[in-house]
Amino acid sequence: MRYIILFFILFSSLFPENTVLIASFNTLRLGKNKKDYYQVSKVLSKFDLVGLQEVMNENGLKILKGNLEKITGKKWEYHISEKPAGSGEYKEYFAYIWQKEKVSLKEPAGYYQEEKPSDFEREPYGVWFKAGEFDFVYVLAHSVYGKKERERILEASRYILVYNFFRKMVPLEKDVIIAGDFNLPANNRGFRKLTVHPEQIEYVLNPDEDLTTLGKKSLVNSYDNFFISRKHTKEFTGRYGVYNYIKIIMKR
Structure with missing residues (x-):
């Protein structure tokens, strides 16, 4: 059983003036499950832009925004996908929350338009942002978990379609960033079509070292990650890590 509680992926983009920190976070049913919103907001306040998965309604985002403004003394904004993604009874929204002094929304890019209705359990969603002189499309994903690994590998093999679609x-x-909860380590063979792309798409975290999911006693897997084009996204400083309540691990 998986317990995804407040563990972040850190992505840094360097501008002449400053650095912008971009994170991805599976919120575990934000707006529905009981949470300490103040403590969640204290963690979010350490980043400039956070992509959120498992958002159940807009109410949780409103509470986060209010707490973030109290904690930081700065203005924050959020964006939630126009409709939820998923099948059957369970569906969820994708959302983003950011500090307005550092980041601005240019335009929602919307959901990936599937070639087949069954390509993804939840179609990835993208938004076009601007931070300083850096324009980029930030795409969020939450892959199928599935009882059989084969289902997850098949979805992983289709992220090349997602990258090409938003490009x-x-x-x-040319800067397309795909991040989220992929329910597979980024070095799984399912991502091979993506990582052999001529635009030099690579995963950011090391799946053998950077664990991102909280189990009963410790961090237990590396299902969360970022995929970026090293050819185009040259603003990436190479600094990344996993943010933990108790310990911050930063790679330099």
Whole structure:
């Protein structure tokens, strides 16, 4: 059984003036499950832009925004996908929350348009952001968990379609970042089509070292990650890590 509680992926992008910290976080049913929103907001306040998975309604985002503004003394904003993604009774939204002094929303790119209705359990969702002189499309994903690993591997093999879709949607914007909960380590063979892409798409965290999911006693797997193009996203400083309540691990 998985317990995803307040563990973040850290992505840094360097500008002439400053550094912007981008994170991804599976919120474990934000807006529905009972949470200490103040403590969650204290962790979120350490980042400039956070992509959120498992958002159940907008109410949780409103509470986060209010707490973040109290904690930081700065203005924050959020965006939630126009509709929930999923099948059957369980569906969830994708959302983003950011500090307005550091990041601005240019335009929602929307959901990935599937070639087949069964390509993804939850279609990835993207938004076009700007931070300083850096424009980028930030795509969030929450892959199927599935009782059989084969289902997860098949979805992983389709993220190359997601990357190509958002690259073509915003043709002048070559910086496409895909992040989220993939329910597989990034070095799984399912991602091979993505990582052999001519635009040099690589995962950021090391799946053998950077565990991101909280189990009963410790961190237990590396299902969460970022995929970026080393060819185009040259603003990436190479600094990354997993944020833990108790300990912060930073790679330099």
